[in-house]
Structures are given as structure tokens and as C-alpha cells.
Amino acid sequence: MSNILVINCGSSSIKYALILQDYDYRLYGLAENLGTPNARISGLTYNAQENRQEKFEVELGQADHAQALEVAMKRISHFKFDAIGHRVVHGGTMTQAQVINDQVIQDIKNISNLAPLHNPANLIGIDATMKLYPDLPQVAVFDTAFHQTMPKKAHLYALPRDLYQEHGIRRYGFHGTSHAYVSERASTLAGQKNQGGWVVAHLGNGCSTCAVWNGKSLDTSMGLTPLEGLVMGTRSGDVDPSLHLFLNINLGWDIAKIDQVLNKQSGLLGLSNLSNDMRTLVEAAESGNEDAQIAIDVFVYRLAKSMAAMSCALPKLDGLIFTGGIGENSGFIREKVIRSLPHFGLSLNAENNATRAKEIRIDDDTGPQIWVIPTDEEGRIANETRQIALGENVF
Structure with a gap:
């Protein structure tokens, strides 16, 4: 299969990964603080003279996205790639990835009001790579597309x-590439690819749940925007819609401030007044910090409640899947969530549950299966790009 460059462009950052089919590694990087004096890029490159991978870090001055991409491309210039896949957060009602042309670019612009912080940034990356590689096929892969099967x-x-x-x-729902990848992988490992009913929990700084039946999304916790749903690192998740009016009338907050608080100052950070990092909160709670413990309890309760709700979308429940930074690494959180769902007949294998960041089944072989599947959004984006742009049969 072909080598694919995956681009994930933010308002002041670029993540990229070169997915190499004939090698057991990837080249990747992260450019941060673009447009500021602190712009920098770091990642994993390839040293052709010594035939080995090596880490790198470069200061970029006040480089913009196009300049940062030029630096990044020099770091992977030893390898040829055949197409470029772009993560685009909001695709509206588009049901699959699209080969990028003038009409697709206009379509992404037309729905940017639904993701004003994300789609314009994604378009910056598309514009930059179209100029650098005008002859390569490029594909937009949408976070929302997987969920367009919701009734x-x-x-x-x-x-x-x-x-x-x-x-x-x-x-609309989000985290679609992650939910698609891990649900397909878990069902494959269970012996029936894209069959059965799965509740997926993608748990990182952003968190969402999803109900997947026979490989299709039937419901998910995020909504019009990624703010809806679970308690997250700095996002509140669900609140009373009248909270906006209350804060405006009683505290004089305008819409911009309310949006900033709900997206950047709430969630685990707001509840604990300490950190948005679950590892920090667990350590603090073990040391007696009550606010950290409350933040964990609210996070777990709201997560378990959402997973139970997702099960209502499924004809039957075959298993649960945990993914994302918290989902893959915190056996502590997974155990607390399972204990909060006693009526599902779930049972953990304690030894397997203690494993971190590894593809593993963690139930004790009674009741619904429970899987930990490290997500691979870049790999999923690469495969969708191969299928749409190059016609390769990867699914």
C-alpha cells in the first residue's frame, strides 16, 4: 500500500505523521506556537547517513503554517508519499472523506460557522500543502462523518x-476517526469484524462516548459542538442551557466569556482547581485532596451514566471499549467506571486491567467483553485517504 502524509492543522499548530507501509515506524512532528516568537517544531525524523530514526527539535522564529510545513517536509524528505490526508473537524452532513477540490474547500468554508475554531485552521493546512504539493491527491477526512449514520x-x-x-x-458528534478505528479493531479481535454492539469511551483531554452497531454509529455524546456530553479536561460537558442567561444576568458575563469558561476553565480543571490532567488528580486524591477526589468522582459518574445511555441505542451489548490517553492508561479509572455499571454484568480481570497503553481484553471472560484499544486516528485517516484518493482496498 501507499505511503500517506497525515496533517492535523490547528490555529497555531500543526501535527503531522508520515505513515510508511514498508516500515515498522512512523515519522511525525508537532509544530507549536506558530506566528509567535516561541514557534518551534519537534518530532521523529530519519537520519539517512546513519540509517536510523532520531528525535529533533528546531526553533522556528515567527514561522507561519506554510513555513513550518516546509521545515517539516525536509525532515521526511528521504521518503516518497503518494497522497495527503487532512483531518477536518466538521464536515456537516458529509458521510465520508472527500478528495479535495475547489468545491470541497468551499463546502468546508460554508460550514465553518459550526466549528469556527477548527475548520478555518484546517483550511490553512490544506492551502499550505496544496501549494507545496499541487500534483498530489489530497483528502479531507471529517471527525463528524462516522456519526452521520445516527438516526x-x-x-x-x-x-x-x-x-x-x-x-x-x-x-453531529466528533472523535469519529477514533470511534471508527477502535470499534472496528475490537470487533475484529472478538472474531466478527464490524459486527455486534459496542459502547466506546474515548477519554483524553476531550472525551466522548459512542454506540456502534455493526460498524455504524447510532449515537454519541458530543453534539453540535465538542462541548456537549462528558466532563472533559477543561470542558464542562452538559450544563443547563439556561446557565448562559443566568451568568449574563447575575454576573454580567458576555457570550465570549461564558464560552471561554465552559471550554477552557471547566471540566476536571474547574472542579479540582488544580489540573486538567487525570494523573495529577489521582496523585492528589491519594494524598487527601478532596477537590481532586470530587473531580474524579464527577468524571466517572458522568462517564458511566453516558455509557449506560449509549447502550439504549444498541439491540444488544457485546462489549465496552476504552481508548484515548485516560482510557488506555488508567486502570484505576476503568475499574471505577465498571463498578459504576453493576447491572451490566461486567467483570474485570485485575491483572489485565493493570496493563497500560496496550491492546488487551480486560474482562474475566464472563458477561460483555471489555477491551482497551490504543487509538490510531492517523492510521485511520491514512486508510481513508488510500481508499478515497487511490482506490486501495483497505477496509
């Missing part, structure tokens, strides 16, 4: 219909 009962809000019909206000 209306799952994706509609109980609002006047014209808000949906004329303005596209509905639940």
Missing part, C-alpha cells in the same frame, strides 16, 4: 424544526 431520534434536538432545516442545528 433522527439521536441527532435531532427538541427545537423548532426550521433551526435544523435552515441552519443545520443538530447533533
Whole structure:
């Protein structure tokens, strides 16, 4: 299969990964603080003279996205790649990845009001690579596409219909590439690829759950934006919609401040007044920090409640899947979540559950299966790019 360059462009950052089919490693990097004096890039490159991988870090001055990409491309210039896959956060109602052309770029612009912090940044990366590699096929892979199989009962809000019909206000869902990858992988390991009913928990700084039946998303916890749903690192998740009005009337906060607080100052950070990092909170709770313990308890309870709700979308529950930084590494959190779902007949294998960042089944072979599957969003984006742009049969 072909080598694929994957680009994930943020407002002041670029993540990239070169997926090499004939090698057991990837070249990758992260450019941060672009457009500021602190711009830098670091990652893993290839030393052709010594035939080995090596880490690198380079200061970029005030480099913009295009300049940072030029530096990044020099770090992977030893290898040829055949197409470029771009992560695009919001694809509206598009149901699959799209080969990028003028119309697709315009479509992404047209729905940027649904993801004003993300889609414009994704377009910056697309513009930069189109200029650098005008002859290579490039593909937009949407976080939302996997969830477009949700039925209306799952994706509609109980609002006047014209808000949906004329303005596209509905639940879209996110983390689609992750949910798609881990649910396919778990069902394959269970012996029936893309079969059965799975509840997936993607747990990192951003968190979401998803109900997957026979390889299709039937419901997910995120909605119009990634703010809906679970308690996350700095995001509140679900709150009373009238909270905005209350904060405006009683505290004088405007919409911009409310949005900043709910997205950047809430979640685990807001509850604990300490950190958005679960590892820090667990250590603090073990040392007697009550606020850290409360943050963990709220996180676990809301997560378990969401996973139980996701099961309502499934004809039957074959298993649970944990992924993301917390989901892959914290046996402590996984155990607390399972204990919060006593009526599902779940049972942990304590030794397997103590394993970190490894593809492993952690139930004791009774009741629904429980899997830990390290996510591979870059790999999924690469495969969708291969399929859409190059016609390779990868699924």
C-alpha cells in the first residue's frame, strides 16, 4: 500500500505523521506556537547517513503554517508519499472523506460557522500543502462523518424544526476517526469484524462516548459542538442551557466569556482547581485532596451514566471499549467506571486491567467483553485517504 502524509492543522499548530507501509515506524512532528516568537517544531525524523530514526527539535522564529510545513517536509524528505490526508473537524452532513477540490474547500468554508475554531485552521493546512504539493491527491477526512449514520431520534434536538432545516442545528458528534478505528479493531479481535454492539469511551483531554452497531454509529455524546456530553479536561460537558442567561444576568458575563469558561476553565480543571490532567488528580486524591477526589468522582459518574445511555441505542451489548490517553492508561479509572455499571454484568480481570497503553481484553471472560484499544486516528485517516484518493482496498 501507499505511503500517506497525515496533517492535523490547528490555529497555531500543526501535527503531522508520515505513515510508511514498508516500515515498522512512523515519522511525525508537532509544530507549536506558530506566528509567535516561541514557534518551534519537534518530532521523529530519519537520519539517512546513519540509517536510523532520531528525535529533533528546531526553533522556528515567527514561522507561519506554510513555513513550518516546509521545515517539516525536509525532515521526511528521504521518503516518497503518494497522497495527503487532512483531518477536518466538521464536515456537516458529509458521510465520508472527500478528495479535495475547489468545491470541497468551499463546502468546508460554508460550514465553518459550526466549528469556527477548527475548520478555518484546517483550511490553512490544506492551502499550505496544496501549494507545496499541487500534483498530489489530497483528502479531507471529517471527525463528524462516522456519526452521520445516527438516526433522527439521536441527532435531532427538541427545537423548532426550521433551526435544523435552515441552519443545520443538530447533533453531529466528533472523535469519529477514533470511534471508527477502535470499534472496528475490537470487533475484529472478538472474531466478527464490524459486527455486534459496542459502547466506546474515548477519554483524553476531550472525551466522548459512542454506540456502534455493526460498524455504524447510532449515537454519541458530543453534539453540535465538542462541548456537549462528558466532563472533559477543561470542558464542562452538559450544563443547563439556561446557565448562559443566568451568568449574563447575575454576573454580567458576555457570550465570549461564558464560552471561554465552559471550554477552557471547566471540566476536571474547574472542579479540582488544580489540573486538567487525570494523573495529577489521582496523585492528589491519594494524598487527601478532596477537590481532586470530587473531580474524579464527577468524571466517572458522568462517564458511566453516558455509557449506560449509549447502550439504549444498541439491540444488544457485546462489549465496552476504552481508548484515548485516560482510557488506555488508567486502570484505576476503568475499574471505577465498571463498578459504576453493576447491572451490566461486567467483570474485570485485575491483572489485565493493570496493563497500560496496550491492546488487551480486560474482562474475566464472563458477561460483555471489555477491551482497551490504543487509538490510531492517523492510521485511520491514512486508510481513508488510500481508499478515497487511490482506490486501495483497505477496509
